[in-house]
Amino acid sequence: MGCAxxxxxxxxxxxxxxxxxxxYRQDLKESDAEMLLKLDSLQYSSDVLYFAESSNATLADDDTCLLTIAQMIDSLNPEKVVAIDHxxxxAKTYKSLIENIKEDAKxxxxxxxxxxxSFGANWIHSKMETALMKANVMYExxxxxAKRVKLAFNGFDNQNDQMRGHVMEDHWRHDYIHLPDTFPYKNVRTWDNAVGGANVLDFTTPDGDWDMPRIELATSYIKTYAFSIDTKNNPRIKDFDExxxxxxxxxxxxxxxLLAENTEYADSLVGKPLTDVMKENAQMLIKRYTDKGVLVVDNLSVVAGEEFTDxxxxxxxxxxxxxxxxAKNVANAMSVK
Amino acid sequence: MLFNSLHFIFFLPIVVLLYYLIAHKYRWALLFIASSYFYSVFYLPYLFILYAVILIDYVCGLLIEKNEGRRRWWWLLASIISNIGLLGYFKYTNFFIDIFNEIAPLVHVSKHIKNLDIILPIGLSFHTFQSLSYTIEVYRKKQKAEKHIGYFANYVLFFPQMVAGPIERYDRLGNELRINQRLSYDNISHGLRLVLYGLFVKMCIADNLAPLVDEVYQAPQNYYSSSIWLAMIAFAIQIYADFYGYSTVALGAARILGIHLMDNFKQPYFAKGIQDFWKRWHISLSTWFRDYVFFSMGGSRVKTFRWIINVLFLFALSGFWHGANYTFIIWGLLHGIAYLLDKGISNYLPNQIKQMKLYSILSMLVTFMVVVIIWVFFRAKDLTSSLVILEQSINYGFEAYKHIEVSWIPLSMLGIFILFEIAILDSRIDNWIASKHITFRWLVYGLLTMCLLLFSGIKSIPFIYFQF
Known part of the structure; x- marks a missing residue:
C-alpha cells in the first residue's frame, strides 16, 4: 500500500x-483556454480589464471604425483598458479568470x-457549454x-447536446414569467407555443400567408428574453454575486x-409584455448589484434596433x-465615480 | 457514470469498502443502491425503465416456472415483447418513421411524420438482452427462476457491466452475486491491474485516435487515399480500444468485488479468418445470438441453403442491434458474407497449407484488412459517406487533397499497446503482470500511470458502445 x-x-x-x-501550453490551446496566457501578461501592463463575450469585438460589415468596445473605452479614458474576451x-468564465488576477497585478x-x-435557458444550456466548462478547468x-487529470477524467460538466436540449426544454417549462395575472402565459414554453402557432399575433404577409420568418424571429425573442430571473436558482446570479x-x-x-438588447425589435415583434419583462429583469439586476457596491452602467435600451448587426x-x-x-456610457460612468 | 471519470474514481473505492464491511446478507441492497446511483448519473428518469425491465422479467421468470405447456410460452412471449418493445421504441422508432417518410410519397401518401425527440437510454440493448437471456433460460428449464427480486435486480443492474456488457448469463453472474465474497489480495490486485490497463487502452489509445478518425470521416472527399486508409485503420483500432478498454475496466471493477465476468475479447485482430474473428470479438453478444437466435433457427443441422440464409440473417440482425441505420445492417451482412466465404475456403484448403506459418500470417493480415474495410460502414454516418470513403481509398494523386497529420503521441501510445497485446497473447493483462517479477510489475504500473497522466486524450470522447 505504501509502495503504491x-x-x-x-x-x-x-x-x-x-x-x-x-x-501545458498545447493543452491550453486545445481547450480553447488561451485567455489565461493573455490574462497572465495583461494584468501587469494595464489598469482596466474589460471582460466580455463576442459583443466586444464583433463588427458590422460596413463599419469604418474597427475599434472594439474596449478599445473605444480605452480611447475615452486616461487609463489603459484592454479586453479579455471570447x-x-x-459570468462563470469571468469568475474563474478573475480569480487568476494576482495581488501584485497592476x-x-x-x-x-x-x-x-446569459441568464436565459438558451445560453445556460447551450451546446457551447461543454467546451466552456472544459476551458474553465484550465483556469482553475x-x-x-491536476487540470489535465480533470479534463481526461471528465471532471467537468460535459453533458452531450441532446441531454442539454432536454434540460433546456425542462427549464423553459419551469421558467415562470412575472406579469400581471391577466397575462395568459405563465412560462416560456406556453408563450412560445402560442406565438409559434401564430394564434396570438398577426403574422401574415400582404398575400395572406403566414409570415414564417417573422414568426420564427418572434418565438426566438420569447425563448431568449421571456423569463423572470430567478435570483435563488439562476446560476448566473450566483456567478455575478461571486x-x-x-x-x-x-x-x-x-x-x-449591462449590455444593450434589441428592445425595439422585441417590442415590434412580440409587444409590451416582453419588453416589460426585459426591463423588470434589468432593474432587478441594477438594484441587486448597486446595493452590493458595484457600479452598474445601464445600456439596456440605448442602442437603436437598426444598430444591431444581426x-x-x-x-x-x-x-x-x-x-x-x-463605450461612451461606460467611460462617462468611470469618470464620474 | 463513466468509467473514465473522477466520479467513478471516488465511487468505486467507496462501494468496495462498504461491500466488504457489511454483512453478506445486506450486500445485495448495497449493490442495488450503488448500481442505481451509477446509472442515475447518466439520466435519472431512465432508471425507471430499467426497473420496469427488471420487474417484468422477474415476474415472467416466476410465472414461466410455475406454469406448464402453452402458458409457459405466453409468459416468455410477454417477456420478449416487453424487452424488444422497449428497445424498439427507444432505438428504432425514428428509423421506421424515416422509412415511412421515404416510402410515403412513392405510394402517393402525403402524410409526413415528425421524428420523436427520444433519448436512447444508455446501454438499453445490453440490459434488455441480458435480462431476456434469463427468461429464455428459465423457459428452457436450464435455469431456476430467481425468487429474490434483489438478486435478480442486481443481475440486470450490476454496475460494472450494465451499460456495455459483457452480456452475462444468470447461471454465471446471478450465482456469483450470491457468493459471500471475501476480501482477498488476489481479487484486489487483479482487479486494479485490469482497471488500470483498461483505462490506458480507452484513454491513451482510443481517445487519441478519435480526433484523427473524426477529422477524415467528417469530410473524406478532401483527403488523399493514404489518409483515408490511415483513418480506416485508426478507426479499427479505436473501436477495439474503446470497447476492449471499457470491458477490461468492467472486468476489473467486478473482480475487485470478487466477481468474475466473462472475457469479451481475445485479441480479435490476431484472428486467422472471419470465423475466428467472431470467436474473439464481442464474445458475449456473438454467443447470445448463437444460443438464442441461431440455434432456434435450427443451427447447423439445417440444409446448406437454409443455413446460408440463417447465417446472413443472424449477421444482419447483429448489425441492426448495433444501430438503427442501414449502414449497420450492411456492416452485419458483409461480415456474414465474409464468414461464409471464409468457411467455404477453409473447407476446401488442404491441411498442409493451413499449417504453414506463412498461411497463418497471411490469413491474419487478410482478415484484418477485410475487417478494416467493413468497419467503414459502421463508422460512416450514412451509406453515401461509406461509399465516398471506399471510393477515396482507391483514388490516388489529386493535388487538392489533404494529408492527415499524425502526432507522435498516438503513435507511441499505439506502439506500447501493441507490445502489450503481443506480450499477453493467449493470456490476460492481469495474469501476465502477476507472473512477472515485482520490479517489472511496478515498472509496468508506473508506465501505465504516467501514460494516463500525460498522454490520455482530453477531448471527452464517449464510449462508442454506449450508444447501443
Whole structure:
C-alpha cells in the first residue's frame, strides 16, 4: 500500500514537471483556454480589464471604425483598458479568470459585461457549454497536471447536446414569467407555443400567408428574453454575486456593463409584455448589484434596433455607432465615480 | 457514470469498502443502491425503465416456472415483447418513421411524420438482452427462476457491466452475486491491474485516435487515399480500444468485488479468418445470438441453403442491434458474407497449407484488412459517406487533397499497446503482470500511470458502445 502511494506521488510530481514544461501550453490551446496566457501578461501592463463575450469585438460589415468596445473605452479614458474576451463566455468564465488576477497585478478596475441573455435557458444550456466548462478547468488554480487529470477524467460538466436540449426544454417549462395575472402565459414554453402557432399575433404577409420568418424571429425573442430571473436558482446570479466577492477580496473596483438588447425589435415583434419583462429583469439586476457596491452602467435600451448587426436572431453585436454609444456610457460612468 | 471519470474514481473505492464491511446478507441492497446511483448519473428518469425491465422479467421468470405447456410460452412471449418493445421504441422508432417518410410519397401518401425527440437510454440493448437471456433460460428449464427480486435486480443492474456488457448469463453472474465474497489480495490486485490497463487502452489509445478518425470521416472527399486508409485503420483500432478498454475496466471493477465476468475479447485482430474473428470479438453478444437466435433457427443441422440464409440473417440482425441505420445492417451482412466465404475456403484448403506459418500470417493480415474495410460502414454516418470513403481509398494523386497529420503521441501510445497485446497473447493483462517479477510489475504500473497522466486524450470522447 505504501509502495503504491509512493509510486503515485512520484508519478504525479514527475508528470507535473514534464507536463508544465512541454505540453501545458498545447493543452491550453486545445481547450480553447488561451485567455489565461493573455490574462497572465495583461494584468501587469494595464489598469482596466474589460471582460466580455463576442459583443466586444464583433463588427458590422460596413463599419469604418474597427475599434472594439474596449478599445473605444480605452480611447475615452486616461487609463489603459484592454479586453479579455471570447465568444459565448459568461459570468462563470469571468469568475474563474478573475480569480487568476494576482495581488501584485497592476490592474485596479474590472469591467464585466452583464449580458441579460446569459441568464436565459438558451445560453445556460447551450451546446457551447461543454467546451466552456472544459476551458474553465484550465483556469482553475490547481497544479497543471491536476487540470489535465480533470479534463481526461471528465471532471467537468460535459453533458452531450441532446441531454442539454432536454434540460433546456425542462427549464423553459419551469421558467415562470412575472406579469400581471391577466397575462395568459405563465412560462416560456406556453408563450412560445402560442406565438409559434401564430394564434396570438398577426403574422401574415400582404398575400395572406403566414409570415414564417417573422414568426420564427418572434418565438426566438420569447425563448431568449421571456423569463423572470430567478435570483435563488439562476446560476448566473450566483456567478455575478461571486465576482462581487472576489473583486472585494482582491480590492478591485468593479463595473458591470449591462449590455444593450434589441428592445425595439422585441417590442415590434412580440409587444409590451416582453419588453416589460426585459426591463423588470434589468432593474432587478441594477438594484441587486448597486446595493452590493458595484457600479452598474445601464445600456439596456440605448442602442437603436437598426444598430444591431444581426437582424434575424438575438445578439449583442453592434455597429460602430452602437459600440460607441456603449463605450461612451461606460467611460462617462468611470469618470464620474 | 463513466468509467473514465473522477466520479467513478471516488465511487468505486467507496462501494468496495462498504461491500466488504457489511454483512453478506445486506450486500445485495448495497449493490442495488450503488448500481442505481451509477446509472442515475447518466439520466435519472431512465432508471425507471430499467426497473420496469427488471420487474417484468422477474415476474415472467416466476410465472414461466410455475406454469406448464402453452402458458409457459405466453409468459416468455410477454417477456420478449416487453424487452424488444422497449428497445424498439427507444432505438428504432425514428428509423421506421424515416422509412415511412421515404416510402410515403412513392405510394402517393402525403402524410409526413415528425421524428420523436427520444433519448436512447444508455446501454438499453445490453440490459434488455441480458435480462431476456434469463427468461429464455428459465423457459428452457436450464435455469431456476430467481425468487429474490434483489438478486435478480442486481443481475440486470450490476454496475460494472450494465451499460456495455459483457452480456452475462444468470447461471454465471446471478450465482456469483450470491457468493459471500471475501476480501482477498488476489481479487484486489487483479482487479486494479485490469482497471488500470483498461483505462490506458480507452484513454491513451482510443481517445487519441478519435480526433484523427473524426477529422477524415467528417469530410473524406478532401483527403488523399493514404489518409483515408490511415483513418480506416485508426478507426479499427479505436473501436477495439474503446470497447476492449471499457470491458477490461468492467472486468476489473467486478473482480475487485470478487466477481468474475466473462472475457469479451481475445485479441480479435490476431484472428486467422472471419470465423475466428467472431470467436474473439464481442464474445458475449456473438454467443447470445448463437444460443438464442441461431440455434432456434435450427443451427447447423439445417440444409446448406437454409443455413446460408440463417447465417446472413443472424449477421444482419447483429448489425441492426448495433444501430438503427442501414449502414449497420450492411456492416452485419458483409461480415456474414465474409464468414461464409471464409468457411467455404477453409473447407476446401488442404491441411498442409493451413499449417504453414506463412498461411497463418497471411490469413491474419487478410482478415484484418477485410475487417478494416467493413468497419467503414459502421463508422460512416450514412451509406453515401461509406461509399465516398471506399471510393477515396482507391483514388490516388489529386493535388487538392489533404494529408492527415499524425502526432507522435498516438503513435507511441499505439506502439506500447501493441507490445502489450503481443506480450499477453493467449493470456490476460492481469495474469501476465502477476507472473512477472515485482520490479517489472511496478515498472509496468508506473508506465501505465504516467501514460494516463500525460498522454490520455482530453477531448471527452464517449464510449462508442454506449450508444447501443
Amino acid at each position: 502511494f509512493l509510486m503515485l506521488v512520484l508519478c504525479l510530481v514527475l508528470s507535473n514537471f514534464i507536463y508544465e514544461k512541454y505540453y 465568444g459565448a463566455i459568461h 490592474v485596479k478596475t474590472l469591467i464585466v459585461t452583464l449580458n441579460m441573455r 488554480q490547481i497544479p497543471p497536471i 465576482i462581487v466577492e472576489i473583486a472585494k477580496r482582491k480590492k478591485l473596483k468593479l463595473i458591470y456593463n 437582424k434575424r436572431w438575438t445578439s449583442e453585436h453592434y455597429t460602430q455607432r452602437g459600440r460607441w454609444t456603449i
